[in-house]
Amino acid sequence: MASSQVLTPTHEYPFAFAGPKPIMDPKERFYRQFQQEAVNIQEAIGQLSSIPKIGGERQDATDSILASISQLSNEVSDASDFVPAYDLRSYSQAVKALTDQLNEETAKLAPKTKFQFKPRAANITGVPKAGDDEFVPLPSVRGVPSGLAGPQPAADAQASSSIQSEKRDSVGALPSFPSKDYNAEMAKPGSSGVRKPSFSAARDVNISDHTGLHIILPSTASRATSSGSLTGLTGCVVDMSVPTAGQSAFAGLAIKSIAKSLIVAGHVNGPAHITGVSDSIVVVAARQVRIHECNNVDFYLHCGSRPIIEDCSGVRFAPIPACYLGEGVDPSTNQWDQVDDFKWLKAEHSPNWKILPAVERLAEEAWTKTVPGGPGVGTDDVLKKVGISSR
CATH class of the missing domain: 1.20.58 (Methane Monooxygenase Hydroxylase; Chain G, domain 1)
Structure with a gap:
């Protein structure tokens, strides 16, 4: 193996390396x-x-x-x-x-x-x-x-x-590296059907402008959870649950302009803002969830406060699946069904949202076996199995 060039120290030492070698610092x-x-x-x-x-x-x-x-x-x-x-x-x-x-x-x-x-x-x-x-x-x-x-x-x-x-x-001096374009990397054709961008060289997660991709963030993305952003996705499956578990939750999350997709957004310590989502399924655990201009979406939530909807129709709510709940999270604090519709001020229940019946909720097996995909399983296959293609 070739020897490395000696790198210059930033401190001078008053001794020379002669005689007995000192204890290594x-x-x-x-x-x-x-x-x-x-x-x-x-x-x-x-x-x-x-x-x-x-x-x-x-x-x-x-x-x-x-x-x-x-x-x-x-x-x-x-x-x-x-x-x-x-x-x-x-x-x-x-x-x-x-x-x-x-x-x-x-x-x-x-x-x-x-x-x-x-x-x-x-x-x-x-x-x-x-x-x-x-x-x-x-x-x-x-x-x-x-x-x-x-x-x-x-x-x-x-x-x-x-x-x-x-x-x-x-x-x-170390070289100046241009910021890595993970979206361009994900868009490249690959042998694997599942994209696993590391986001190890990023401070936050930004996934945007994709169609038909199956994206699963690995644990290396846990260093990029200062904030999260999903925008402009159609016919995609995105799972961000692994890097946001434990102490690595997103500080904040924005989801915008999503269609016919399955989004497992993971954990958010702060607010999750969800705007312009249609014909999709969204799973998220957050301190606060604000939902705007969404239509025909099933939300599986763990929410530390009352979820807020505005300008929405046909949205349904269910508690977050147990496999995404995470350690140390008390299910009894979940206010997933205490929804406030800011555009419905009448005393009766808002017609814009309802509880997703238990018999229509996805089984645990769908989350643990279908969402991860597998050999020969495409994005469309996953979406069909969770019922999105027929919605």
């Missing part, structure tokens, strides 16, 4: 561990093209790399007790660069489309692997002594330090 130990794991991941990405697609071998390898990147990201989070905040940001950017490199490689290996974008990864470490690909940059980390490639004579170390100090800004 936790920051240095983490730096070396991070560097080795990052190199291993880069090499695994570089080997993807040589792994056959037959039997799902390449997909298994890709999933393994994703798991390694996720584990590395968790290790960065766990290091916050002894690694300065500035360096944590550098490590996080390096993890993001690994994710981007994997996405670029999998896109390159996917079936060719008319237009291909092939951004070239920057190489700051100066360590090319075998072939044309390059390693992504690793951060220059404070508190990590120089000489990671081996002991260095004091005079040489001083000269090297003088030279490197002039280049510190450029060596320690």
